[in-house]
Every structure is written in C-alpha cells, then in structure tokens.
Amino acid sequence: MDFSLSEEQEAIRDGVKRVTDSFDDEYWSRCDQEKTFPTEFHKAMADGGWLGITMPEELGGANLGVTEAAIMMNTVSRSAGGYSAASTIHLNLFGPHAVVVFGNDEQKERMLEPLIAGTDRACFGVTEPDAGLDTTSITTFATKVPGGYRVTGRKIWTSSGQVANKIVLLTRTTPKDQCKKPTDGMTLFYTDLDKSQIEVRRIPKMGRNAVDSNATFIDDYFIPDEDRIGEEGKGFHYILHSLNPERILVGIEAVGLGQGALERAAQYARERKVFGRYIGANQGIQHPLAESWAQLESAYWMIMRAASLYDQGKPCGAEANAGKFLGGRAAFDSCTRAVMTFGGMGYSTEYQVERLFRESILLRIAPITEQLILSFIAEKVLDLPKSY
Structure with a gap:
C-alpha cells in the first residue's frame, strides 16, 4: 500500500x-x-x-x-x-x-x-421542503406533454441558483404510491434555469454567504424531451452514481477547511505573547491543536481510501460516508479551536477564523446528516436492523 x-x-x-x-x-x-x-x-x-x-x-x-x-x-x-x-x-x-x-x-x-x-453554471435541484433527506418523497412532478414535460414543484437549498443558468432537476413522473418501489418513478433532467419563469428566492443564512442558497419555485415549466437524462422513471438510480463522489468531495473539503483554520491558529499561537510567554508554549493551547491535526489526518486518509476504492470500481459507501462524518466533525472542532486560540480576536472579522467557523457547522449537516450516516453504517457494516 x-x-x-x-x-x-x-x-x-x-x-x-x-x-x-x-x-x-x-x-x-x-x-x-x-x-x-x-x-x-x-x-x-x-x-x-x-x-x-x-x-x-x-x-x-x-x-x-x-x-x-x-x-x-x-x-x-x-x-x-x-x-x-x-x-x-x-x-x-x-x-x-x-x-x-x-x-x-x-x-x-x-x-x-x-x-x-466555465461559460455555463449549474445548480442542483433535488432537496424539497417537505421531503428533506427522504428523496423518494419528493413531489415536484413532471407531466408528459407533446415534445417534453410540464413541471411543477418546489426545491430548497438550491446552491448558486442566483448565478446558475442550468439546473440538474429531479422530479417524479409517477406518484410514489403507484410505484412498486419508492425509488421508482423519478426522472432526471438537465435543463435551462429560466428565471423569467422560475422564481429563485435567496435564503439568508449564517455562513458561506459568497455562494447563495435558495428556495426555487417551479410552476408549469416546460422542459423539452432532449433535456431528459436517460430513461423516464430511472432518475433516482442515476443520481446514486453521484452520491459517493459527493460524500468524498464534501468530506475532503471539510478537512481542507479545518486544516486552513488549524494553520492560522498555530501561526497565531507562535506569535502571540501573554504574561511574557508565547501562548503556543502552553499545553492548554498545544494539546487541542495537536488533537485537531490527528483528527484531520485520520479523516483525510479515510476519504482518500474511499476515493481510491471508487476509482477502482469497488464498493466504497461505508468509507465515503465515514469519511464525510469524520471530516465534518474534524473541521468543526478545528475551526472552533482556532477561534478559541485567538481568544477575543477570534470573534472579530479581521483574523478570518470566525468566517471559517461559520462555514464549518454546515459540513456537519449537509449534504447528509451525521445521524443518517451512522444509521447507514450500523445497518450496512454492522448488520444491525434498519432504524428508520
């Protein structure tokens, strides 16, 4: 190895x-x-x-x-x-x-x-207000008409919708209660995000404000047949091909965020003097930062293992989910410790760590919660009964 x-x-x-x-x-x-x-x-x-x-x-x-x-x-x-x-x-x-x-x-x-x-920018229209992570319960519906589909529904947390001109859109084409399996009957489109016909309303939020998040309202919007990806009714199975790469990339981004915060904290600890000594000489400062380094490295290599497995065409669901879990936790802890290392100045915008801290909590929530990850690992790895 x-x-x-x-x-x-x-x-x-x-x-x-x-x-x-x-x-x-x-x-x-x-x-x-x-x-x-x-x-x-x-x-x-x-x-x-x-x-x-x-x-x-x-x-x-x-x-x-x-x-x-x-x-x-x-x-x-x-x-x-x-x-x-x-x-x-x-x-x-x-x-x-x-x-x-x-x-x-x-x-x-x-x-x-x-x-x-870079001439097109795309956003992702999957999550809905009343479905959340239960993707099989989405209700945005695409009705077949000559030449395409008429779509009506609502999406939420559509990132970069304010600047995107394209959308990856998951819809239902068969109601859930009429499907043999709840994962059936969904259809995927990649189409224009025409803001003259689709309302994209920005959601005010805590952090990551450079990249907008939105509620998206779609009412009788026409999508041509040529913008449908694959077969009708197979959309959920198609987006599954994106889920493990998504977990891997979000997890490794979380690690990077934590590493950047840790570097800032360590540099400040080397330069800041209190009571006549550098604060980095105090174990109360050293130990939390050293622990964050260990957590971040552990998450990094779990995620890289997941990426290697994916690229070899091998199963990697457990590793990808575990890596995202570990990366999100490690990033949040690292950013929190960075703010605490800076003390009062960590609360100011001057030293940037408050910005990184505000971003870090998102990585414990999205695109999948810690609780669902743990439930997945319990069921798929530890062979425990499904809990939801």
Whole structure:
C-alpha cells in the first residue's frame, strides 16, 4: 500500500494552489460580507482547466479520477476561500455525473463542454421542503406533454441558483404510491434555469454567504424531451452514481477547511505573547491543536481510501460516508479551536477564523446528516436492523 501522492497528483495540488494563492483573505471577506458570487475565482479555475478534472477528455476535460478531484478540492478549501471557494466549483465534479454516465453523445457535448469551459453554471435541484433527506418523497412532478414535460414543484437549498443558468432537476413522473418501489418513478433532467419563469428566492443564512442558497419555485415549466437524462422513471438510480463522489468531495473539503483554520491558529499561537510567554508554549493551547491535526489526518486518509476504492470500481459507501462524518466533525472542532486560540480576536472579522467557523457547522449537516450516516453504517457494516 502506498500512502503518498504521485508526481502527477503533487502537480495537481501545486497547480491548484497557484490559483488559490492569488485570492487572498480580503477578496473572500468581501465576497462573504457583500454576498457576491466569486466570479473571478470561478473564471480563474475554468481558465486553468480545473473545472473538467473528472470530465471526458474528448470534451475538454482531464478524465481523471475522484482521487485527483479530492486532492484538488482539499487544496481549494484549505486556501483563504475555505468552503466558499470549494462550493463555487464542486458541483462541476459530481452534479453532472449522471450526464457523463447516462447521457447520449449529443447531450454530453451540449451540456458538459460549457460547464468545463466555465461559460455555463449549474445548480442542483433535488432537496424539497417537505421531503428533506427522504428523496423518494419528493413531489415536484413532471407531466408528459407533446415534445417534453410540464413541471411543477418546489426545491430548497438550491446552491448558486442566483448565478446558475442550468439546473440538474429531479422530479417524479409517477406518484410514489403507484410505484412498486419508492425509488421508482423519478426522472432526471438537465435543463435551462429560466428565471423569467422560475422564481429563485435567496435564503439568508449564517455562513458561506459568497455562494447563495435558495428556495426555487417551479410552476408549469416546460422542459423539452432532449433535456431528459436517460430513461423516464430511472432518475433516482442515476443520481446514486453521484452520491459517493459527493460524500468524498464534501468530506475532503471539510478537512481542507479545518486544516486552513488549524494553520492560522498555530501561526497565531507562535506569535502571540501573554504574561511574557508565547501562548503556543502552553499545553492548554498545544494539546487541542495537536488533537485537531490527528483528527484531520485520520479523516483525510479515510476519504482518500474511499476515493481510491471508487476509482477502482469497488464498493466504497461505508468509507465515503465515514469519511464525510469524520471530516465534518474534524473541521468543526478545528475551526472552533482556532477561534478559541485567538481568544477575543477570534470573534472579530479581521483574523478570518470566525468566517471559517461559520462555514464549518454546515459540513456537519449537509449534504447528509451525521445521524443518517451512522444509521447507514450500523445497518450496512454492522448488520444491525434498519432504524428508520
């Protein structure tokens, strides 16, 4: 077993870091405070060819694995941008995966090339107010009409909907109570997000304000047949192909966020003097930070194992979920300890750690809660009865 990065993987890390280093604390603080999308950062990553790291080479992508995408996203979230920087681009890596796997040649060219180039931006329309993580209970409905479908429903927590012009949209085409299995009867679309016909209402929130979250209202919206991905009624099975990569990438982004906060805390502890000594000489400061390092490293390598398994085509559900769980916890603890290390100044915006702290709680909640992860592991790994 080799636990080191290859030369190619190190080159990915270093190349991404050169881009992220050009966007400093001031830039990200301004985006957060003004609630503006990081357009310049998104463009820089697109110009560097990074938005297509997992996409087919014939479409302008690099055709690399989730392992390489994880290395990239860890570097992005470890930068000054934190989780906001990662959220700016990570939908490109897992959101359109159903198009890569199940789209036809015309769809791949039409849908993926503009995403890779950065000229299109997509959002993810799956979660609903009354369904939450119970995706089989969504009620957004697509009714078949000549030439396409008429869609009505509501989505929530649609990230980047204010700036997106495309949406990955999961609907029902058969009511749940008429399906043999609750996972049947759902259909997936990749289509225009026409804001003259779809209302996208921004949700005020605690953190990650550079990347908007929204409630999305759809009323009798026409989607042409050519924007349906795969077969009608198979949409839930298609999005499953994105779930493990999503867990892996969110988990590794959480680790990067925690690592960035830890670096800031350690630097401050080396420089700050109180009662005539550097605070970093006190075990009350040292031990929590050292513990965070151990937690972050443990999460990192669990996630990298999950990514390696995925790229080999092997089962990785338990590892991907465990990595996301460990990464979210480690990030939150690290960001909390960073604020505590700075003391009163940690509560100010000047030192940035309060911004990272506000982002860190999200990673314990989304895209799947800690409780559902633990229930999954209990059932699938420990062979315990299903609890929900």
